[in-house]
Amino acid sequence: MNGELNCEKFITHQFDGLEHVNDAIDALHSGKCLRSVIHISKVDQEFAPKCEILENKKVAGGHLKRVKHHSEVNNCDMTFSVYIPEEIRGE
Numbered sequence: 001m002n003g004e005l006n007c008e009k010f011i012t013h014q015f016d017g018l019e020h021v022n023d024a025i026d027a028l029h030s031g032k033c034l035r036s037v038i039h040i041s042k043v044d045q046e047f048a049p050k051c052e053i054l055e056n057k058k059v060a061g062g063h064l065k066r067v068k069h070h071s072e073v074n075n076c077d078m079t080f081s082v083y084i085p086e087e088i089r090g091e
Helices: 018-030
Strands: 013-016 036-039 052-059 062-071 076-085
Touching: 013 018, 018 036
Parallel strands: 013 036
Antiparallel strands: 052 062, 062 076
């Protein structure tokens, strides 16, 4: 895996258009959404940012990963954390 994390399999909801930002927030607050993506414009997937795993800790029957990617829009590195329950790690 070379220190990269494929985030695609953790996206549970996708929305087309910025006008759906409140729908994305509602999905997250509902507890049924792990990660929501709002597509503001169509972008070729080959330009999607690569994520680098900075830290991986075993926590509460799963793994907590701290991840970094470079944001072209913000012109800086961005970090986020994702919890991956043990039962989906093998997928």
